[in-house]
Amino acid sequence: MSQCYFYPLTNVVKNYPWGSHSALNQRFHVSNPDDQPQAELWMGVHPAGISRVTLENGLLSLSDLITADKVAMLGAAAAKRFGDLPYLLKILAADSALSIQVHPQKEQAELGYAAQGDILSGTPDYNDANHKPELVYAITPFMAMNGFREPHEIIGHFKRLDIGGLRGAIKALEQHPDAEGLKAFFIEIMQLPDYVKKEALQRLADSAQKLYGDDLARFIQKLYQHYPNDTGVLAPLFLNCVTLQPGEAMFLHPGTLHAYVQGTAIEVMASSDNVLRAGLTGKKINLTELVTCTSFVPTLQQSLLMAPVLANGQSSYPIPVDDFRFSVIKDAGNLLMHTQSAEILLVINGRASLQHPSGETLTLITGQSVFIPASACDWALTVTGSLCRVYC
Template sequence: MRVLAGLVRPYAWGSRTAIATIRGLPTPSAHPEAELWFGAHPAGQAQCLDAQGHPVRGLLDEIEADPAAALGTTVIDEFGVRLPYLLKVLAADEALSLQAHPSSEQAAEGFAREDAAGIRVDAPERNYRDPWHKPEVVLAMTPFDALAGFRDPARTVELLRELSLPALDPYLGMIAGQPDSAGLRALFTTWITLPEAVLADLVPAVIDAAVALAAGGGSQFDAELRTLLELGEAYPRDPGVLASLLLNRIHLEPGEALYLAAGNLHAYLQGTAIEIMANSDNVLRGGLTPKHIDVPELLRVLDFTPVSQAELSPAVSVLGAERIYTTPAPEFRLSRVELDGTGMHHPSTISFDMPGPQILAVTAGRIDVRGGGETITAASGQAVWLADADPDVIVAAASSKATFYRARVPL
């Protein structure tokens, strides 16, 4: 058992309050804090702390020092000598890039292809930085907004018609004439490959039409229009602004989640959430970013099958104090645990006896983790690492209330 200190990633879209508040630090922070990583990714690893709270070594180093004890033979046999998942707190004050992730087969092929081409793994134009896929779950801690998955084309036809913009008529005809995944592919491909000179006229015209529609009131697409205007203000010549018209605009309340499989086009817009993903860094971007965009490769991995929010929602089950979010991903399972030190509203303790590497990330209060005659305490903003070789543990609230998120491999 180890207490972990997470790694803060200061991306420009991050919050100056959310992660600092979770960590019990003054706000606003000096710089935007976008993500707090609890994991063993080569690009950034959590730090194992000693009894005095001082870093002693990174979690990746801890695992590599004794892989069998850290991961267990079952995990090593299936995933190799690597922690299969990465757990994060994500805090977005601005929209992230429009992106998708490859399947296992696409990632392996793309990684080998770019290696053979001699492209450095850290090169800005590199698409595949490892040979693994990256399914992910985002679980809202606060109200959380996102674009995810291609909407039912019939609804998109309604939205484009409401905008009532003659410049959109040729594109409306494409999707109205073929309201299925093939029509979505054709329209998205057309928009994302438009010349910049065309985008310079079309995107502002769409924004003006959205302003007029919103001002008239009564639109069934108020949330979509607001998002379009916000994205258009930040990226006035970006095809990702047009692409947002094709995606589900989703609002999550705390405790609600999305599961994003390979090929799902998405962009997180605003809010604080727990995110868990397969331990990969493969991202193919489609807009809303100054970073590298490879349109042909993105089109190769995208899944244009229309989906609903319900189809993107993980299955949820409750076992005592644990709320479990189940997905098809073999690398991870995420759950949320609320403990009550007073024992009045929730249990004050919970026991874990399942094998495999686990991380318990604390986001409110404090927890005591007891096992093998040892007790360690983790406060909000810290986590606990449980190696496969560690004994069964009992987790107790060390404050009046405590909330933590449990990541494990669903063995």
């Protein structure tokens, strides 16, 4: 019988210094013979890490499979709208913090990418013309920062820090506790004279717990441990800090300053690599572009967690962009699935059996993933454990 609907994936591992040496290996059976820091596993067609599908006679790039018949693979609507797989699915395992960053809105990415023109010198600010909204779904307790705190909280935190060189900035924010004031405050923090920065970081290192309590101190200490000279260590004072519990998810809007600090999670994003960095990094920071792309409207802490909707055996997370959809299926027997776009399924834990009316079947275990083309239409799924589903 020919294989038409279920294509098991072989995925690309990214070894970044902040990655965990054990999480992907122990939890998802990703082999790690050289004890590398395994930061991310990529499932998709992004040029920096294209998955391959297993065919009866060998491996083929997922990109080539899709290009051979875009309408059958992506569905007519997505083929017309996106022309390729519009999303990238990752497992991410962070031992230390990733850079504080922001992703541009689509229009800013288009403008910025075009404006770079043919400049070949230096590192470009934009890698493509796409936006990069993200969803993060925690597998283990997952520490992250997401969006600006409200000005009164920021003022309180910095007053408690009590650094002479910061008083002017705090006073200005008190006089303008709005987006404009926050923008001016952020620019000032990003350009602190070295001696003020040193004094502030030293005081945080010495007194974070006394000043801010256990939860906030845990973030500060974690950042200080790896980046003792980086302004980013101040970020927990002005960004929302959250520890997602397993099964909880957050959406990262374009324009929202954020950072992943520690833990293992599933991440889904539009297929883009546009990152403007703001701290916790040795890479360049372009403050002008960063400020242009950042929204200085505070994010309410209570609005961070997404509330999934349970219907037809699936918990669907409400995604406010059309590049991808995300749902989680737990312990389900013979669930009828309806596929209308290119899908990727990843087994989070346990086992999944897929059965197509054509007679094609596939069984997957923890850490394994499959590409399912739009042309699969109706099929049946049995899950023992849990699995996530990305489509559009």
